[in-house]
Amino acid sequence: METFGDPAIWLPWAFAALMGLSILIYVVLDGFDLGVGLLVPLADDTQKDRLVASIGPFWDANETWLVLAVGLLLVAFPTAHGEILTSLYLPVFVMLIGLILRGVSFEMRAKAPLTQKKLWNGAFFAGSLMASLSQGFMLGMYVMGLTWTLPHVAFALLTAVFLTVGYSFIGAAWLIWKTEGALQTRAISWAKGGIWGLVMGIAAISLATPFVSTRIFDKWFSWPEALYLSPLPIISGALVVFLWWQLSRMPLKNDGWSWTPFAAATGLFTLAYGGMAYSFYPYVVPEKITIYEAASAPESLFIILLGTLFVLPAILSYTVLSYYIFRGKAAELKYD
Amino acid sequence: MDTLLLSRIQFGANISFHILFPTITIALGWMLLFFKLRFARTGERKWMDAYMFWVKVFALSFAMGVVSGITMSFQFGTNWPGFMEKVGNVAGPLLAYEIMTAFFLEAVFLGIMLFGASRVKSWVHTLATFLVAFGTTMSTFWIIVLNSWMHTPQGYEMIDGVVHASNWFEIIFNPSMPYRFVHMMLASGLTVAFLIAGISALRMLWGDRGEDVKAVLRVGIITGAALIPLQILAGDLHGLNTLENQPAKVAAMEGNWETQGNVPLVLFALPDEDARENRFEVAIPNVASLILTHSLDGEVPGLNDFVGPDGEIMHPPVAPVFWGFRIMVGTGMAMLALSWGGLLLLRKYGASDMPRLPLYVFSAMSFSGWIATLAGWYTTEIGRQPWLVQGVLSTKEAVSDVPVGMVLSTLIGYLIVYGLLILAYIGVITYLARRATRGEVYSNRTYPRRGEAPVASLQPGE
Structure with missing residues (x-):
């Protein structure tokens, strides 16, 4: 425990990094499958089945990253877990109901009588919408320091819309990669229609964050930090331009480069997230509780970390295995 | 109603709804593996048909559980920020290990188990089925460790009012853990035994004469008959363990107010906490002493020992624990009678000519495992009150100060959604059974046996 210096310093840091990584993986992975759920009403009936098929083998594991992220918050930073979740009581409730509806209708729409299928398709969309909106809302409230004032709520409502549209964009990008023919063409137009959500979301949070706290402002606009930070907006801008250009000329011959919009969208999410993580560090509850103050006892963190070092590579490798087994264009979902 | 009671009801509602589905998936995973292995060994089509029907129920239950x-x-x-603040150093690592060793294993291999049969070799698919079943069991293990530790905490020290882990072996193998784990695993096995027997009986009543239905009915009855005596034994041992560690809970289960010998077994009563006595008591003399101490005049703790000098009540609410226990035991006895009766009928008539009456009873008992499991959990969890962690943290210390209206409105929201979903769940299972009865083909594929790759079924575009 002492090898890397004071365990009360490096252990919270390691757990903040692990938690951050889980949240990022969650946002990208469940982002695309929530996004696909949001696109369901836009597709016709046979396309709906294919949409669902494209996320079928993955969504469950994708949501487990949320459980891991919240779990790490719970186990590594228990006081922060209580503080954050009690102040987000209502949006958390909306998200949970949304995730429940979504997961259940996913199964039900394929198993219930055909006459009910419309209903479960509706529930699938509604659940995806509730989960996306509430996550965006929580993101906005978090940036605003988790205090419920009118301007903060207004800002959070805005980020709710942006994140939802952003999710629909990464969902469409996933579909461009995993589908073909007419559905792929539609996915390309959905992606063109959704990219603004991602851009506006990133812009809104980037504009608001430094002005909420002078500490973050100084971190951004002081020399030479501003120089180290500058690749973030530059690469993000380049990715947006690339996406714009790429989407306008898709679909390409022989399905060429169909993975690039998804990869670029993942890059954008990662950069935006990296920027946020940089801004808020070392706070886990913005401007109130640092990761060092909120951390559990070092002995407890150490025993979790030991397990993590063995288990996380295993999780990552069998997750990759699963994406490999279900590689290629999405096929009809069959149990046999 | 205050935030504390509403939060308790809300958590109770959530965890009750949740446990219904793991109770099915824990044992159904192993049952599916059994079907798959029987098929690999015998090559009989009926086992694959059974697999294909029940894997759908598994997928649905799994999604509900997740x-x-x-x-x-x-x-x-x-709702309970005080819980992690005070005992997070113990609860945290246990939950983390559950997520890392179990949740991901289940979730990732579930995709392969459900949709990968045509994409991977048969043995890989069997392995995926095994890993999912193994994952659900690991998950049960870790969460039972944590739950048991909340009943019988040890291996910790208090520093500045916060629990710190001092001995992980003692924490994991705390006194009630082995009993609770075995009791829960058997409960899951029984729930699935009666579920598969009940739904198969329903299909036979609807006129389904498929070989798979008869085979599953047999498997269900035999599993139920084999597990229920073990469960009664495990339950008895668990009760003795509780007597040692949480006497107030046992006093409430027995409806026993005074510590004394020759305590009767109360069959029926309405416990009255204000008068501190039982109304309308029907009891068999000495039997509670006999069961709990294995001697007719053995001393059994009474509830009145758990009232502080200032009148503070330190025992659980009596009526829910008392009745929860009786409902669990009653359901268990019905299971014993039905599964052993079913076994005799199976010997006499075989699955094909099973008379209609027992088939009706079996289908009525399809979800009896749920009732027994919930009643049992209510007994043990309400029986821990007023403690959240026995002797360490009281429930009211841990609750959050969220406004009453917020807890109440979200509680109503959860209840409505859960009620509708349970109806939809049972509705869809019976619908799947009806569709299967109508002879809808599960699959046109010819299944490969061990080691053969399903060449014919590669997807286009690969």
């Missing part, structure tokens, strides 16, 4: 489980991980923070 999404309702996500709720649990948030509710610790939204």
Whole structure:
């Protein structure tokens, strides 16, 4: 425990990094499958089945990253877990109901009588919408320091819309990669229609964050930090331009480069997230509780970390295995 | 109603809804593996048909379990912030190990188990089925460790009012853990035994004469008949363990007010906490002493020992624990009678000519495992009150100060959604059974046996 210096310093840091990584993986992975759920009403009936098929083998594991992220918050930073979740009581409730509806209708729409299928398709969309909106809302409230004032709520409502549209964009990008023919063409137009959500979301949070706290402002606009930070907006801008250009000329011959919009969208999410993580560090509850103050006892963190070092590579490798087994264009979902 | 009671009801509602589905998936995973292995060994089509029918129920139950489980991980923070603040150093690592060793294993291999049969070799698919079943069992193990530790905490020290782990071996193998784990695994086995027997009986009543239905009915009855005596034994041992560690809970289960010998077994009563006595008591003399101490005049603790000098009540609410226990035991006895009766009928008539009456009874008992499991959990969890962690943290210390209206409105929201979903769940299972009865083909594929690759079924575009 002492090898890397004071365990009360490096252990919270390691757990903040692990938690951050889980949240990022969650946002990208469940982002695309929530996004696909949001696109369901836009597709016709046979396309709906294919949409669902494209996320079928993955969504469950994708949501487990949320459980891991919240779990790490719970186990590594228990006081922060209580503080954050009690102040987000209502949006958390909306998200949970949304995730429940979504997961259940996913199964039900394929198993219930055909006459009910419309209903479960509706529930699938509604659940995806509730989960996306509430996550965006929580993101906005978090940036605003988790205090419920009118301007903060207004800002959070805005980020709710942006994140939802952003999710629909990464969902469409996933579909461009995993589908073909007419559905792929539609996915390309959905992606063109959704990219603004991602851009506006990133812009809104980037504009608001430094002005909420002078500490973050100084971190951004002081020399030479501003120089180290500058690749973030530059690469993000380049990715947006690339996406714009790429989407306008898709679909390409022989399905060429169909993975690039998804990869670029993942890059954008990662950069935006990296920027946020940089801004808020070392706070886990913005401007109130640092990761060092909120951390559990070092002995407890150490025993979790030991397990993590063995288990996380295993999780990552069998997750990759699963994406490999279900590689290629999405096929009809069959149990046999 | 205050925030404390509403939060308790809300958490109770969430965890009750949640446990319904793991109770099915824990044992159904192993049952599916059994079907798959029987098929690999015998090559008989009926086992694959059985697999194909029940894997759908598994997929549905699993999804319900996952999404309702996500709720649990948030509710610790939204409703019970004091729990993690005080005992987080013990609870945290246990939950983390559950997520890392179990949740991901289940979730990732579930995709391969459900949709990968045509994409991987048969043995890989069997392995995926095994890993999913193994994952659900690991998950049970870790969560039972934590739950048992909340009943019988040890291996910790208090520093500045916060629990710190001092001995992980003692924490994991705390006194009630082995009993609770075995009791829960058997409960899951029984729930699935009666579920598969009941739904098969229903299909036979609807006129399904498929070989798979008869085979599953047999498997269900035999599994039920084999597990129920073990469960009664495990339950008895668990009760003795509780007597040692949580005497107030046992006093409430027995409806026994005074510590004394020759305590009767109360069959029926309405416990009255204000008068501190039982009304309308029907009891068999000495039997409670006999069961709990294995001697007719053995001393059994009474509830009145758990009232502080200032009148503070330190025992659980009596009526729910008393009745929860009786409902669990009653359901267990019905299971014993039905499964052993079913066994005799199976010997006499065989599955094909099973008379209609027992088939009706079996289908009526399809979800009896749920009733027994919930009643049992209510007994043990309400029986721990007023403690959240026995002797360490009281429930009212841990609750959040969220406004009453917020807890109440979200509680109503959860209840409506859960009620509708349970109806939809049972509705869809019976619908799947009806569709199968109509002879809908599960699959046109010819299944490969061990080691053969399903060449014919590669997807286009690969």
